Amino acid sequence: MTTRHKEQYRQKLGSADQAAALVKSGDSLFMGEFAQNVEAVDVALALRKNDLRDVILITTTRAKPLRCIEADPGRESFIWNDWHFSGLGRKYGEQGLASYIPFSYHQGPQNVMLYEQPDVAVVQVTPMDAQGFFNFSTSCSMTPAYCRRAKMVVVEVNTKAPRCLGGLDEAIHISQVDMVVEGPNSLLLQLPESQASDADRMIAGHVMELLEDGSTIQLGIGALPNIVGSMIAHSGLKDLGVHTEMLADSYVDMYEAGRITGMRKSIDRGKMVYTFAMGSQKLYDFLDNNPVAAIFPASYTNDPGVIGQNPKVVAINNAIEIDLFTQVASEAAGTRQISGTGGQLDFILGAYKSEGGKGLICINSTFKKKDGTIGSRIVPSLSAGTIVTCPRSIVHYVVTEFGYAQMKAKSTWQRAEALINISHPDFREQLIKEAESMGIWRRSNKIV
Ligand SMILES: CC(=O)SCCNC(=O)CCNC(=O)[C@H](O)C(C)(C)COP(=O)(O)OP(=O)(O)OC[C@H]1O[C@@H](n2cnc3c(N)ncnc32)[C@H](O)[C@@H]1OP(=O)(O)O
Ligand SMILES: CCCC(=O)O
Numbered sequence: 001m002t003t004r005h006k007e008q009y010r011q012k013l014g015s016a017d018q019a020a021a022l023v024k025s026g027d028s029l030f031m032g033e034f035a036q037n038v039e040a041v042d043v044a045l046a047l048r049k050n051d052l053r054d055v056i057l058i059t060t061t062r063a064k065p066l067r068c069i070e071a072d073p074g075r076e077s078f079i080w081n082d083w084h085f086s087g088l089g090r091k092y093g094e095q096g097l098a099s100y101i102p103f104s105y106h107q108g109p110q111n112v113m114l115y116e117q118p119d120v121a122v123v124q125v126t127p128m129d130a131q132g133f134f135n136f137s138t139s140c141s142m143t144p145a146y147c148r149r150a151k152m153v154v155v156e157v158n159t160k161a162p163r164c165l166g167g168l169d170e171a172i173h174i175s176q177v178d179m180v181v182e183g184p185n186s187l188l189l190q191l192p193e194s195q196a197s198d199a200d201r202m203i204a205g206h207v208m209e210l211l212e213d214g215s216t217i218q219l220g221i222g223a224l225p226n227i228v229g230s231m232i233a234h235s236g237l238k239d240l241g242v243h244t245e246m247l248a249d250s251y252v253d254m255y256e257a258g259r260i261t262g263m264r265k266s267i268d269r270g271k272m273v274y275t276f277a278m279g280s281q282k283l284y285d286f287l288d289n290n291p292v293a294a295i296f297p298a299s300y301t302n303d304p305g306v307i308g309q310n311p312k313v314v315a316i317n318n319a320i321e322i323d324l325f326t327q328v329a330s331e332a333a334g335t336r337q338i339s340g341t342g343g344q345l346d347f348i349l350g351a352y353k354s355e356g357g358k359g360l361i362c363i364n365s366t367f368k369k370k371d372g373t374i375g376s377r378i379v380p381s382l383s384a385g386t387i388v389t390c391p392r393s394i395v396h397y398v399v400t401e402f403g404y405a406q407m408k409a410k411s412t413w414q415r416a417e418a419l420i421n422i423s424h425p426d427f428r429e430q431l432i433k434e435a436e437s438m439g440i441w442r443r444s445n446k447i448v
Helices: 003-012 016-020 040-046 087-094 105-115 143-149 198-210 223-233 249-256 281-287 344-353 412-421 425-437
Strands: 028-033 055-060 078-082 120-125 133-135 152-157 171-173 179-182 216-219 241-243 272-274 293-295 313-318 321-323 358-362 366-368 374-376 397-400 403-406
Touching: 003 179, 016 040, 016 152, 016 179, 028 040, 028 143, 040 152, 040 179, 105 143, 120 143, 198 223, 198 313, 198 358, 198 397, 198 403, 216 223, 223 249, 223 313, 249 281, 313 344, 344 358, 374 425, 403 412, 412 425
Parallel strands: 028 055, 028 120, 055 078, 120 152, 152 179, 216 241, 216 313, 241 272, 272 293, 313 358, 358 397
Antiparallel strands: 133 171, 366 374, 397 403
């Protein structure tokens, strides 16, 4: 580290209280994304609750409790806006303490540049390197855009944050930082291992049928993508590439099993491209200074035009409900916001642009309702108020535990038939009756 950088660091070093004091009533404040949870400044800001009014806090998928929100149950001092709900956002959303910001993820950084003017951006980073850079660690996403647009930038240093090597905008220089705060150095968010159900295993089995040597994969979050990752790790697939939004533990397993080389990718050959990582310590240790992975802003990873440049892109995403017109709801059930559009739309579009690409909507055919009864996730019409994540015009493949169906170039009745064919047998008769009453059934339709 040069003496000049050391001197700048010393001059800019402040306490969390000093950083919190930069915030005024009515300000908007970016507080980081995914596993990079700002902590010290959150605690200090919560203590200022009685001095502040109408401060907008912006995050993406905040999963660690926000002290500011807990301190202000009346939502008078702090108003939390989140670009994507985790379980925490969902819980606070139901209590009226968190609001979702609708977007298609690849447009996120541009939305920030065009329509936001944050007063302060507080981001959790790695310690400064010899050249005076703080690495954004596991969350590139929209963080560089926020730092560029904010009137003031505060970095909260975490010595436990891995240094994620990047393709673009993965770091910020001390000269662009207004204040440095040394945080409590907590371990990054550790995602618990999700337990796959028998249905998840069956769906994953069908996903495997759609993969081939040289596929470029994107896996979403949750039990299903994890079991797909584990099946890939144990398969004979060769030369898979990775161009994804989220990097998770399963990519480490696939890479270590020799399935991923990235050698057949057209762009970023040999690199596992991603915009954020969330998993366990195994993942964070793997990423630290590892040139096999490259982190980019979401404007690159999620741009359908970029995604589609690689061959045989297979995008594997989950949904909550799908109707017989093949409208996909992946972020809400009725008016209840569960998560967000995230990158689902981006990757389904991007996969279709790719030569030999396939966009997969995976859905467990049934779910257990709150009263213990079983419902079908394949429904005649989406429940009232449900938000559509993928319009029917872009849906490509739907996969359930009963098989997969390709939807492109199919008419409404052909789609209804294909969907009912992969719905749970207990619901098929009822779905046919509903399809008939909706005018999307033909007498000659075949149910296998
Ligand atoms: C990070 C990535 O790369 S993701 C890829 C791109 N982004 C996306 O696809 C975004 C949209 N997709 C998603 O958010 C997720 O994949 C989901 C929500 C569809 C599935 O995620 P999972 O974690 O497997 O969902 P899970 O089954 O745990 O359900 C989440 C919540 O929805 C509720 N829910 C699920 N299905 C239904 C339903 N049919 N009716 C009512 N509620 C439902 C559950 O009860 C649960 O709520 P709770 O936590 O309060 O109990
Ligand atoms: C903000 C994006 C998160 C997701 O796609 O799940």
